Amino acid sequence: MAPAATLPTLQDALALGLTEAEYELVCGHQGGPPNQVELAMYSLLWSEHCAYKHSKKLLRTLPTEGEHVVMGPGENAGAVDAGDGLVCAFKVESHNHPSAVEPFQGAATGVGGILRDIFAIGARPIAVLDSLRFGEPSSARSRYLLDGAVSGIAHYGNSIGVPTVGGEVYFESPYEQNCLINAMALGLAPRERLVRSAAAGPGNVVILFGASTGRDGIGGASVLASAELGDDDADKRPTVQVGDPFAESKLLECSLELLDRGLLVSLQDLGAAGLTSSASEMASAGCVGIDIDVSLVPLREADMEPFEIMVSESQERMLCVVEPARVPEVLALCERWEVHGTAIGTVTDTRRMRVFDGPELVGDMPVSALVDDCPLYDLAPARSATPVYAPTPATLASDASPRDCLLALLSSPNVASRRPLFERYDAIVQSRTVRRPEQADAAVLAICHPQEMRARDDGESAQETGTGADGDDGPIPALAVSIDCNGRRVAADPYRGTIAAVLECASNLACVGAEPLGTTNNLNFGNPEKPHVAWQLTESVRGLGEACRALEAPIVGGNVSLYNETSSGPIYPTPVIGMVGRLPDARNAGRLGFARAGETIALVGHFAPSLDASELSKLRGHPLPEELPDIDVAAVRSAQFAVRGAMRVGGLSGAHDIAEGGLAVALSECCLAGGLGAEVRLDALAGEERDADREELLRLLFGEAPGGFIVSGIPTGVRALGRRTRVRVIGTVSREGLRVDLGELSLTATLAELTEAHGALAELFPC
Amino acid sequence: MRFGVLQFPGSCDEVDALQAARRVADAELIWHGDRDLKGADAIVVPGGFSYGDYLRAGAIARFAPAMESVIEFAREGGPVLGICNGFQVLCEAHLLPGALLPNRNLRFTFRQVQLEVRSSGGTFTRECALGERLSIPAKHAWGRYHADEQTLAAMDDGGQIVLRYAPGENFNGSLQDIAGVSNEAGNVFGLMPHPEHAVDELIGGSTDGLKIFNSIKLTVEAA
């Protein structure tokens, strides 16, 4: 052991992010002050990022079980039953703070990290989605972050051959200083290939494979990932982590082949906190100990200290446990995939994490102290008495005509077409993308396409899954996926806003004919030690749990990103929801656009729109309301049920859920997606409103609420929905532009006008 | 009739190409490190990011052992189709004239593009009519076709400019809207758009890409 004179002090512990009380606890566990390696490891594992100190108690309230759940929270990713012996693994993760420092690499390594979580449990990644938040695009910094992040996601996802099939982006000033970069990935695995991360079998060998270890992101997890970004963040900048998708593509193939050959006891990716967290968590999950010799770790830079090796966040690395007899075979396979494997340790029965540097013991800690004994904190929630978020300056006059409102909304950054973003992503590689962005409300991915496995040179054509889209006429089951969260609505009302985000995902799934299998979430919030943020978090998690219970879409995994705030205040609370569903036959996957002139257009659902916290209110510069109207979750659910059922039997030509910008924007989007127009009469609807004044009519046109859908199809198909929910026929698909009759507030716009307004984001990506 | 589809580290669309080829004939993957083309009657060099696209797209892959065999195969008249990264590899290997440079817009761009068949009846376009439009997705960052004027003139005369982007579709800035070219002998063909992603109504909405795979099959079977 290192001599006492070189032991770090309390000051060092504080600098690493531990509190004085936590440091005392560490000393207690260690029987004295920890040395440098030990302190580094404790400080990482006891960070908010790894220990969920402020969120774990809340997370325990979430529903995590259900008939489709195969693997719930606790593993690298959750998994649900996808049918036919396959499971779908999925998870969303954030890379907010690294991306604020270096958006390209931050976003790229965010994608790399979430993909590793998917293949760490044995699933082949089949899709990525991104969820992004920036300040208003009028700010140069926001545009820089947007371009960098999108480039980084494109770089990593495109290069590794996983399609990016969907996502979302919002521009709001509370994200100006603290952007959010969340990435979600899905994978497919034969059920028997699923693997857990728990180490087992004392005497088994711990093998590190993939990239060599450098000084990447040292201090990242505790300093970079969980502290508020101050003005002095230049000093806190550790070496930026650089992603190498080419290395990861080999790591992925190697990992899956190791599992296919049954060579591994367990597998784990190296993410935040590198070897420290991977090894300790593997040991903890398996109730064993692990000895690691850092002198065996292949280094990219000479002279790295043991603690640096233990905390390095170099990308594209994996850790596995292997029975001694299998080690040569494992190392040989690593060589074949050019990912270099090295035995760096052994599983022990000591239940201690021991770090050696050659013969010298440089760290020795009880696994349970490292992983389980970090204190958990209670939140002290209290709603702020004064508004926390300033209204956005008005850009639209309150007496603007309905037509001007519509065009302003269509061209506003939160509503305009995302084409300039998603055109930078390969959405079709792997040949299973049945619905790409802007074709439908959710992405749809065929399951049965025989490409689950990448076949290899030895002619194993490895068609593990089903029969393929061609040839036979059987159904082609598919997955649908959606990611969503309107942070402004959550800011107005964390409980109802979060319910709305969950409902929105399920509505998106319903529009393509899919029913939810499970949910993932990324809780992006400010500093939980502040009462108002604690209140937001508590209320949001309450809404999340209730909504997922009501929809029977349990939470199978997720992530928490706290301290997203700067001196200018916290971000909008942003519980990003990702939901995966299944549909029996991809051939009936819904589209959003109008399909044929002459078809009937109907408004479906008990839609009760409100301008509170709506996009229109934002453009008008209105402050956030005190709360949102109550949501009738059961009614929304029955509307989803009706739309889903009709879509599955081919009873509808199109379905689109009404979201930002309300009915008029949803109609415009259906026109644009189908290249057709619409003749819509809302007079009858307005007649339902007693004494409808101008604001009431605007509410009908542009108000927002969960549970409303625009559907189109032949009259009988549309009316059939009425057995389960409310259906109001409002018009007919036409060849001309959009025309909405609503007394004095009638409006018309040509398709060209709609297209131009909707294309407003193009100027953010100049050539 | 059997297709061989090369597989480099970093290839992404090789399984897609394999499955597309299997819609018309047999097909097998060929590992980059193998010299044995396993008796394939036609070779597909697929899309993706071979060797990470590092240095220059296609620059490293063209030296793979399997490519040596492909070069020989091509010299003997065997049909070779290069798609996207495969097109870049074939240019780097000098099996096709010209070079591919970063897109004019400097971005990876994914878009369904309309192509015009400018040379029909050959190995790869037997199934297409002159002037016919094909709807095929393109997705790449290095797709700007370049060759010097003399070469371009000779290619034009020799019917080597097989596909052009339809008016308004050339997002990468290729000279003369060139989307796909063949060698003088007509047995090597490269294009930036991805015909293997236009083989299934359900998945791409277009099946125009099948015409290229079918053309190869018919050519091989006629020989």
Place this chain on the structure above:
Amino acid sequence: MRARVLIRPKAGILDPQGAAVERALPALGFAGVSRVHVGRLVELDVEDASQLQSMCERLLANPLVEDYEIQLLDVAPDAS
């Protein structure tokens, strides 16, 4: 005045391109090559050479992950 800026991955930062080239060269029969790094080259005419450093910091290089070196060239090289 013609100027040249050499932009390289910062020491210690992963350089996947350099690594890929280093692995490729021996296969082509070039032995004895090591420490390969791939960066960018920017050449430009400037009226005010004192601006170059700030141009590098703000646009040409990404100082978080790249180092840069400015060279002033008396004569413009013929690659224009």
Place this chain on the structure above:
Amino acid sequence: MRARVLIRPKAGILDPQGAAVERALPALGFAGVSRVHVGRLVELDVEDASQLQSMCERLLANPLVEDYEIQLLDVAPDAS
């Protein structure tokens, strides 16, 4: 021996990267910049410098569209 290879787009070939830099600089307040070209920089240790030209022809540059210039450096620059 440390060597440096400068690789530039051949004269007359559209250089969109150079053009983008040239457009971006004035917006950042840098005036008087012209003829901007962006290329690649490869630095490496070689045992046999006579191999460099053939490395460039075969791998490092594409002579159809790029020019290259080899510089031999006496001292290794500190970017390792």
